[in-house]
Amino acid sequence: MPKHLRSGVLNFTAIAAFLSASHCLAAADLQAVADASIKPLMQQQSISGLVVGVIKDGKAQYFNYGVASKDTQQAVSEDTLFEVGSVSKTFAATLAGYAVASGTLTLSDKASHYLPALAGGTFDHVSVLNLGTYTAGGLPLLFPAEADNNQHMLSYFQHWKPDFAPGTQRLYSNPSLGLFGYLAAQSLKQPFDQLMENTLLPQLGLKHTFINVPKSQMSLYAQGYGKDGKPVRVSPGALDSEAYGIKTSAADLLHYVEVNMHPTRLSKTLQQAIGATHTGYYTVDGMTQGLGWEMYPYPVPLQVLLDGNSTKMAMQPHPVNWLTPPRAPLADTWVNKTGSTNGFGAYVAYVPSKGLGVVILANKNYPNGERVKVAHALLSAMDN
Numbered sequence: 001m002p003k004h005l006r007s008g009v010l011n012f013t014a015i016a017a018f019l020s021a022s023h024c025l026a027a028a029d030l031q032a033v034a035d036a037s038i039k040p041l042m043q044q045q046s047i048s049g050l051v052v053g054v055i056k057d058g059k060a061q062y063f064n065y066g067v068a069s070k071d072t073q074q075a076v077s078e079d080t081l082f083e084v085g086s087v088s089k090t091f092a093a094t095l096a097g098y099a100v101a102s103g104t105l106t107l108s109d110k111a112s113h114y115l116p117a118l119a120g121g122t123f124d125h126v127s128v129l130n131l132g133t134y135t136a137g138g139l140p141l142l143f144p145a146e147a148d149n150n151q152h153m154l155s156y157f158q159h160w161k162p163d164f165a166p167g168t169q170r171l172y173s174n175p176s177l178g179l180f181g182y183l184a185a186q187s188l189k190q191p192f193d194q195l196m197e198n199t200l201l202p203q204l205g206l207k208h209t210f211i212n213v214p215k216s217q218m219s220l221y222a223q224g225y226g227k228d229g230k231p232v233r234v235s236p237g238a239l240d241s242e243a244y245g246i247k248t249s250a251a252d253l254l255h256y257v258e259v260n261m262h263p264t265r266l267s268k269t270l271q272q273a274i275g276a277t278h279t280g281y282y283t284v285d286g287m288t289q290g291l292g293w294e295m296y297p298y299p300v301p302l303q304v305l306l307d308g309n310s311t312k313m314a315m316q317p318h319p320v321n322w323l324t325p326p327r328a329p330l331a332d333t334w335v336n337k338t339g340s341t342n343g344f345g346a347y348v349a350y351v352p353s354k355g356l357g358v359v360i361l362a363n364k365n366y367p368n369g370e371r372v373k374v375a376h377a378l379l380s381a382m383d384n
Contacts, residue, residue, distance in 0.1 A: 051360075056382050082247065083343065107132065108127055122137075133282065143237065168319065171318075206255060226343055279326045284318045294335070295334065300334045333351065
């Protein structure tokens with residue numbers, strides 16, 4: 001067995017042995033589980049800085065590793081800002097749920113209803129819900145390079161032709177969910193960034209979550225690192241705010257997890273918005289698709305999570321089985337979302353019925369499977 005694979009097997013074997021020896025984990029024990037997961041991972045993946053936040057019954061705990069910047073050697077903390085990539089899609093979906101609850105957006109409407117420039121073409125036959133669930137008919141993972149800017153993205157949509165009948169296949173897509181968030185903002189008659197930063201984020205109680213990091217917070221913004229080890233941060237692109245533009249801290253993201261698990265503390269409108277994101281619209285290979293969030297019956301085997309968060313699931317079309325009517329969350333559900341930019345990697349998972357949640361933020365993009373293994377180990381340790 002290759003050395004890098006052998007070390008990973010030993011790592012998670014050790015974690016399993018540790019968990020089997022203890023049925024009740026104190027804080028120091030959970031630190032040991034985190035250390036056993038994170039320290040080898042950071043070495044194997046050359047990750048400079050990583051923060052784990054966990055919550056159980058409303059009590060948060062953080063495990064901080066490494067530095068936010070190789071140059072300054074500033075240590076990471078629960079207040080360090082990280083790019084969270086596609087975890088941003090859950091925020092865009094929450095805004096769409098907010099628009100639905102406010103009566104300005106209807107998921108069954110055709111997309112062109114909210115953007116007349118798309119009328120008379122493909123989007124007369126694609127619903128808002130199709131966009132929010134990656135079933136528009138084959139919108140790609142990324143915009144083509146020539147269309148990846150605000151000047152040309154509308155023309156791209158006007159000329160795009162589906163590969164499948166809308167509603168038949170899931171193909172994970174930034175343009176799809178990005179347009180979903182954009183149309184939600186259109187229905188509310190305000191720019192997306194303005195709605196997010198002035199309305200939704202404050203109402204969710206998020207004080208250190210941004211699309212555009214203000215100058216006063218730049219000292220907390222971690223430096224991301226690419227596969228080559230060189231510094232990189234996210235660059236502008238078409239519908240970037242909607243699809244992958246959020247920057248946040250582990251403390252704020254864990255608060256976001258908490259309000260998703262216990263939305264009754266929010267306004268009725270936001271409760272309905274979050275309920276919409278947790279509603280199951282179809283199933284595919286053991287995963288139930290919500291708006292932004294992806295869900296699994298709990299307890300969930302690690303391999304099921306690895307398959308659901310795999311490159312194959314992200315890159316290939318999958319036939320879907322629609323739930324009619326859409327399904328409220330099961331009593332026991334694992335809810336999750338991965339996110340990446342060129343210089344950052346994020347993962348969020350929580351089990352509302354258990355009051356358990358975990359966020360993992362790193363200033364390097366590394367394989368989703370490794371994030372899932374860490375989260376599964378930690379939540380398994382906490383659920384005893």
